[in-house]
Amino acid sequence: xxxxxxxxxxxxxxxxxxxxxxxxxxxxxxxxxxxxxxxxxxxxxxxxxxxxxxxxxxxxxxxxxxxxxxxxxxxxxxxxxxxxxxxxxxxxxxxxxxxxxxxxxxxxxxxxxxxxxxxxxxxxxxxxxxxxxxxxxxxxxxxxxxxxxxxxxxxxxxxxxxxxxxxxxxxxxxxxxxxxxxxxxxxx
Amino acid sequence: xxxxxxxxxxxxxxxxxxxxxxxxxxxxxxxxxxxxxxxxxxxxxxxxxxxxxxxxxxxxxxxxxxxxxxxxxxxxxxxxxxxxxxxxxxxxxxxxxxxxxxxxxxxxxxxxxxxxxxxxxxxxxxxxxxxxxxxxxxxxxxxxxxxxxxxxxxxxxxxxxxxxxxxxxxxxxxxxxxxxxxxxxxxxxxxxxxxxxxxxxxxxxxxxxxxxxxxxxxxxxxxxxxxxxxxxxxxxxxxxxxxxxxxxxxxxxxxxxxxxxxxxxxxxxxxxxxxxxxxxxxxxxxxxxxxxxxxxxxxxxxxxxxxxxxxxxxxxxxxxxxxxxxxxxxxxxxxxxxxxxxxxxxxxxxxxxxxxxxxxxxxxxxxxxxxxxxxxxxxxxxxxxxxxxxxxxxxxxxxxxxxxxxxxxxxxxxxxxxxxx
Numbered sequence: 363x364x365x366x367x368x369x370x371x372x373x374x375x376x377x378x379x380x381x382x383x384x385x386x387x388x389x390x391x392x393x394x395x396x397x398x399x400x401x402x403x404x405x406x407x408x409x410x411x412x413x414x415x416x417x418x419x420x421x422x423x424x425x426x427x428x429x430x431x432x433x434x435x436x437x438x439x440x441x442x443x444x445x446x447x448x449x450x451x452x453x454x455x456x457x458x459x460x461x462x463x464x465x466x467x468x469x470x471x472x473x474x475x476x477x478x479x480x481x482x483x484x485x486x487x488x489x490x491x492x493x494x495x496x497x498x499x500x501x502x503x504x505x506x507x508x509x510x511x512x513x514x515x516x517x518x519x520x521x522x523x524x525x526x527x528x529x530x531x532x533x534x535x536x537x538x539x540x541x542x543x544x545x546x547x548x549x550x
Numbered sequence: 551x552x553x554x555x556x557x558x559x560x561x562x563x564x565x566x567x568x569x570x571x572x573x574x575x576x577x578x579x580x581x582x583x584x585x586x587x588x589x590x591x592x593x594x595x596x597x598x599x600x601x602x603x604x605x606x607x608x609x610x611x612x613x614x615x616x617x618x619x620x621x622x623x624x625x626x627x628x629x630x631x632x633x634x635x636x637x638x639x640x641x642x643x644x645x646x647x648x649x650x651x652x653x654x655x656x657x658x659x660x661x662x663x664x665x666x667x668x669x670x671x672x673x674x675x676x677x678x679x680x681x682x683x684x685x686x687x688x689x690x691x692x693x694x695x696x697x698x699x700x701x702x703x704x705x706x707x708x709x710x711x712x713x714x715x716x717x718x719x720x721x722x723x724x725x726x727x728x729x730x731x732x733x734x735x736x737x738x739x740x741x742x743x744x745x746x747x748x749x750x751x752x753x754x755x756x757x758x759x760x761x762x763x764x765x766x767x768x769x770x771x772x773x774x775x776x777x778x779x780x781x782x783x784x785x786x787x788x789x790x791x792x793x794x795x796x797x798x799x800x801x802x803x804x805x806x807x808x809x810x811x812x813x814x815x816x817x818x819x820x821x822x823x824x825x826x827x828x829x830x831x832x833x834x835x836x837x838x839x840x841x842x843x844x845x846x847x848x849x850x851x852x853x854x855x856x857x858x859x860x861x862x863x864x865x866x867x868x869x870x871x872x873x874x875x876x877x878x879x880x881x882x883x884x885x886x887x888x889x890x891x892x893x894x895x896x897x898x899x900x901x902x903x904x905x906x907x908x909x910x911x912x913x914x915x916x917x918x919x920x921x922x923x924x925x926x927x928x929x930x931x932x933x934x935x936x937x938x939x940x941x942x943x944x945x946x947x948x949x950x951x952x953x954x955x956x957x958x959x960x961x962x963x964x965x966x967x968x969x970x971x
Contacts, residue, residue: 364749368700375701411702418696422703422728423759425752469757471787474809478757482803483607488600495596504585507592514599518606523754524800526603533759 367521372408374427374522378534379404379420381435384442385541397442426523428532429516430509435538437505447505452546459539462531481527491526610794610803612847613773614820618873628954634674634683634936637944642669645766646936646945647712648926649719653677656936657689657722658945659708665727667692671711674945676934690747695726695738698750704728705738710766712924714739714799715777721799723779725764726752733785734761739799753801755793761785766866767817768926770826776802778848780828782814788833790816792848808854813840815866819877819900823847827900829879830854831866837885838862841900860903861885868925868935869900878955879903880923880935887912891920891937895959906958909948910939917941 384400391399411417437447469478480486491510498507513529516522523529634656636643646658654676661669671690674683696705709725709732720742725735740750755763762785770778772794779793790807807816813830820826824847830840838856860881865888867881876897883892883905889912894903912918919941926934928949936947 364700371701408701415704418702418704419728421701422696422705425701425703426754426760466758470762470785471783471789471806471809471811474806476804476806479804479806482801483603484609485604487607488604491596491600491603495593495600498596499589499593502586502589504589504592507589507596510596511592511599514596514603518599518603520798520800523760524802525754525757528754528757528760533757 366519370429370516370521371426374429374432375421375425376401376404376408377432377436377439378424378427379407381439384439393442394444395442397439401439424532424534426528428529428534429512429522430530431532431534431538433509433512434505435534438538448503449546450542452543455539455542455546459536459543462535462539465527465531466533478525478527481525483526487526490530494530607802610776611774612794612803612849613823614778614826614847615771615773616820616823617771626951626953628951628957630948630950630954632946633676633934633949634945634947635939636674636683636686636946637940639943642666642942643672643945644938644942645710645922646938646947647710647768647924648934648936649673649713650716650926650928651719652929653684654926654928654934655719656683656945656947657711658936658938659711664942665707665709665731667706669708671708671724676947689742689745690722690724690740692726694747695724695740695750696728698740698747699738699752703752709735710764712765712768714769714779714795716769716771723753723765723769730761732764735764736760737763737765737779737781739795741799751799753793753795753799755781755791755801755804756783758785763791766815766922767868768870768924770818770820772847773823778818780816780818782816784814784833787811788814790814790828790830790842790851790854792816792818792851794848805849805851807842807851808840813842813854816842817867817869817879818848819869819871821871821875821877821899825899827877828854829867829869829900832856832862832864836862837864839867839881843899857901857903863888865921866923868923870925870927870933872952872955878925878933880909880925880937882920883908887919888921889918891923893935893955893958895955904959904962906955906962909935915940917943920946 380401383403384397387399388396407417494510517526517529642664643660649655656674659669660672670688673689674686692705692708696703705726707727711724714721714723722740724738726738727735736752738750738752741748762783765781767780777795781791781793788811792805794803796802807828814833815831816828818828826844828842836856839860839862840854841857842851842854844851863882865882869879876895879894882888891910893907894905896903910920921938923937932951934949939946
């Protein structure tokens with residue numbers, strides 16, 4: 363299980379670093395080439411992690427990377443290679459951003475309730491997964507349903523974070539949502 | 551056929567285009583149909599996994615393993631011995647913690663200054679009877695922990711470190727820093743094998759980049775074998791947390807001890823299968839020790855409240871339960887300076903305290919700053935107390951027995967009686 367867990371964490375880092383680097387490469391390269399360059403650069407960095415301290419630092423900052431966020435990053439990378447998926451409405455992005463920021467604030471002790479603690483198990487964790495799965499079904503959102511399922515699988519297999527909510531979402535969601543909102547505002 | 555014969559060349563071109571569009575629409579429809587099928591399948595799988603989650607990760611049963619302490623040895627002759635007194639002028643030695651084992655050890659962090667990159671966790675092996683030290687040597691370095699994580703992570707600084715499992719001194723919990731100050735710390739579970747780091751991983755405690763959780767005080771055993779770790783959060787807000795780890799060292803639940811910016815570093819003393827008391831360092835400028843309690847095995851806690859008559863100079867305390875049900879606490883009995891180290895007992899669950907011995911006080915040595923006590927009961931029933939001396943410049947440890955505690959109480963009672971006469 364340790365080997366599988368390590369492989370999973372590397373794949374998540376590859377997807378997220380690849381996405382971040384491809385966005386930077388996108389300023390110079392056309393679609394497709396930028397994604398390929400971003401993924402290749404992320405792969406090289408991870409392979410050279412023992413020689414490149416910055417990689418270990420990034421891993422220390424972002425690990426454990428959320429499988430859900432990694433899946434969305436991978437899907438966004440796929441756009442460069444022709445993978446099509448329906449753009450999400452701005453209202454949905456705004457709602458998710460507001461809810462996630464409230465959740466983060468509660469995690470920082472701004473409110474007395476601690477929703478993060480509910481992600482370790484029991485009815486609240488199960489209910490959250492079912493609610494998100496139901497929403498994905500209503501919206502016919504294959505990617506969201508797949509992200510929830512992936513988060514549940516790795517959580518129950520003790521891979522990555524021991525908290526279901528960490529596997530569903532992570533802080534990297536905030537810049538990703540802001541980028542999404544920026545795209546909608548520019549009509550893209 | 552006739553119609554086609556009469557059709558002009560433009561219409562003839564339009565017809566194949568229209569057919570192509572219809573085919574594309576049919577393909578789109580088919581894709582959407584199969585997409586609906588896939589999403590239905592995935593949503594059904596999510597529902598099944600949720601049920602599986604309820605079976606595999608149910609809400610845990612909170613109950614403390616309430617065991618009687620080892621024999622007290624009240625009839626033994628009283629003894630009090632200083633078993634360790636180390637000083638490193640110009641360096642920082644701080645936050646000692648006792649590792650309970652057949653041969654007890656003391657660990658602490660040491661380096662050129664607190665939070666410097668050269669800080670190491672040092673260990674002093676004590677003799678089997680608590681005498682010693684037999685040997686003092688480095689135990690852990692930051693790079694060893696980061697290098698043992700998969701994927702490799704940069705761990706630059708080490709802080710408070712303690713025993714993660716009351717029955718296994720090779721399992722540690724280390725406060726680690728990769729960026730920023732202590733408010734950006736994380737807690738790593740470290741496993742040692744033959745003196746080297748066999749594995750290390752950070753506990754997932756915070757949704758915000760897993761930051762700002764630290765450990766200081768002794769862990770507790772729960773009735774089902776899980777471990778309860780008193781931890782704390784200190785990024786802007788400051789509160790205590792009881793973290794529940796399973797036998798594999800994975801977090802299974804957590805409960806906050808307070809909220810907002812109140813008190814940190816809970817020293818938790820179990821008083822029954824479902825009751826415990828947390829004594830906490832004030833973090834709101836109150837300069838009084840805080841107390842909270844649980845009546846449901848640690849699942850929920852009362853709001854921490856300041857204790858009248860127990861000052862605190864913004865410093866942690868150490869406490870444990872005596873076999874007669876009372877609580878023994880080591881603390882700084884001054885609201886401004888940690889220039890004393892005092893022992894007190896409570897027979898009402900930590901609400902009121904009777905001072906029994908003043909182990910350190912200002913004027914004996916300089917700088918007279920005594921902080922971060924740790925208190926443990928050894929296998930033979932004796933007590934080991936360790937703390938930092940010389941304003942984080944040294945480590946001192948004493949071993950004493952129950953008979954000595956009772957003797958101190960008698961002496962205090964006698965002096966009080968004389969004062970009243």
